[in-house]
Amino acid sequence: MAEMKTEAANREKTILDYDTVALDDENSAVVIIDQTKLPGTLELISLKTAEEIWNAIYLLKVRGAPAIGVAAAYGIYVLAKGMPETDFETFFRGFQKQKDYLDSARPTAVNLSWALKRMERVCLAFRERPVGEIKTRLKEESIEIQQEDIRVCRAIGEYGLTLVKPGDGILTHCNAGKLAASRYGTATAPIYLGQERGYGFRVFADETRPLLQGARLTAYELKESGVDVTLICDNMSAMVMKNGWINGIFVGCDRVAANGDTANKIGTSVVAAVAKQYGVPFYVCAPTSTIDMDTPVGAEIRIEERSPKEVTDMWYETPMAPNGVKVFNPAFDVTDQELITAFVTEFGVVRPPFREGFEKLFLEKGKRK
Ligand code: MRU
Numbered sequence: 001m002a003e004m005k006t007e008a009a010n011r012e013k014t015i016l017d018y019d020t021v022a023l024d025d026e027n028s029a030v031v032i033i034d035q036t037k038l039p040g041t042l043e044l045i046s047l048k049t050a051e052e053i054w055n056a057i058y059l060l061k062v063r064g065a066p067a068i069g070v071a072a073a074y075g076i077y078v079l080a081k082g083m084p085e086t087d088f089e090t091f092f093r094g095f096q097k098q099k100d101y102l103d104s105a106r107p108t109a110v111n112l113s114w115a116l117k118r119m120e121r122v123c124l125a126f127r128e129r130p131v132g133e134i135k136t137r138l139k140e141e142s143i144e145i146q147q148e149d150i151r152v153c154r155a156i157g158e159y160g161l162t163l164v165k166p167g168d169g170i171l172t173h174c175n176a177g178k179l180a181a182s183r184y185g186t187a188t189a190p191i192y193l194g195q196e197r198g199y200g201f202r203v204f205a206d207e208t209r210p211l212l213q214g215a216r217l218t219a220y221e222l223k224e225s226g227v228d229v230t231l232i233c234d235n236m237s238a239m240v241m242k243n244g245w246i247n248g249i250f251v252g253c254d255r256v257a258a259n260g261d262t263a264n265k266i267g268t269s270v271v272a273a274v275a276k277q278y279g280v281p282f283y284v285c286a287p288t289s290t291i292d293m294d295t296p297v298g299a300e301i302r303i304e305e306r307s308p309k310e311v312t313d314m315w316y317e318t319p320m321a322p323n324g325v326k327v328f329n330p331a332f333d334v335t336d337q338e339l340i341t342a343f344v345t346e347f348g349v350v351r352p353p354f355r356e357g358f359e360k361l362f363l364e365k366g367k368r369k
Helices: 002-010 050-058 065-081 088-103 110-125 131-161 189-196 213-224 234-242 268-278 354-368
Strands: 021-024 029-033 044-047 169-172 202-206 228-232 248-251 255-257 262-265 282-285 332-335 342-345 348-350
Touching: 021 065, 021 131, 029 065, 044 050, 044 065, 050 065, 050 088, 065 088, 065 110, 065 131, 088 110, 088 131, 110 131, 131 189, 131 282, 131 342, 169 189, 169 234, 202 213, 202 234, 213 228, 228 234, 234 268, 248 268, 262 268, 268 282, 268 332, 342 354, 348 354
Parallel strands: 169 202, 169 248, 202 228, 248 282, 282 342
Antiparallel strands: 021 029, 029 044, 255 262, 262 332, 342 348
16 A cells, blocks of 8 residues: 555656646645646646736636636635725725736636626625625635536536447547546546546547647647547548548537527637538537526627737747738637537537527526525
8 A cells, every 4th residue: 555655656747636726725826737838847836916817817827718717716715815804895895806807817718707706796695794704605615616617527528428429539629628627627528438438439639729729738638548539730620520530529618609609719610610511410518607698699709819929939939920920819719509519518418499408408507506
């Protein structure tokens, strides 16, 4: 036993040994795996100030819709914890200032504002109680947000697994894995569960230009987990589908509109259009926290645009485009609902018409709470 422990301690740690986001309450910090350093370096960083948390989200050190939500929840708790124990109104003004600031880090993934609003509701629900108690409740809620995410991802995995069979080829885009959410990830949850049950999937990961989340993160975490994964460039997905190598596509999402239009990493809609052409089912793995019934259609989703340098310079020793060329760099696109075969949520698989399906789902969810 002692020998086994030493062996485990001596083994080089991998991302499988850590949570993507964790609370270090003793040191009043949010601890994250710095995803910008992967796959080369596995580095944990501690975030203590509002600026550190904001920057980590903006710079994609922590990224992926559910992980951003968890980081924001722990972040606002840590910031609230450091506030003086005044009267409620003064405390709440400070809380809201920090909440709005964190919420401004990235616009597209709804989980950021969803988690912060959930934390705000805790303050309001306990407004008659001393500020010290509100802080304790905020801690409990932030932990619950992460625990819930673990349960949700696992349930998505179970439902997703009903849509594929042993030996299938699965394609995924960007990273909706354990680095983007808790433990199982969302789009990777059926893959990891299938792996546990000996399904022997063959997974194809799009590299996902310009920030290479597919190559740096998805290929990395699947490979570390022993999944049969093949990395392809984004412009190769049509070929693997045409070759008949793909039986189903699982992707994540950043915001799903009430009609089913879905914002996800740039390039997702191309994959969906090609999938339709070749008759490959296209599944969006969506925790209900990412379904935004207040946004009626995809055209109303705000799409984040990022620095041209991500396209022209990043990853290269010298720029790979002429100096000063015009660049368009949206971080997400919206896949039209017509291209989506089904959504895989923690409550089950939702097929078209999606608006009706979501309404039923939220009704059901409300009953279970
Ligand atoms: O810009 P990113 O890396 O945060 O974009 C992430 C994605 O688009 C993911 O697919 C999405 O957030 C779902 S993660 C479970």
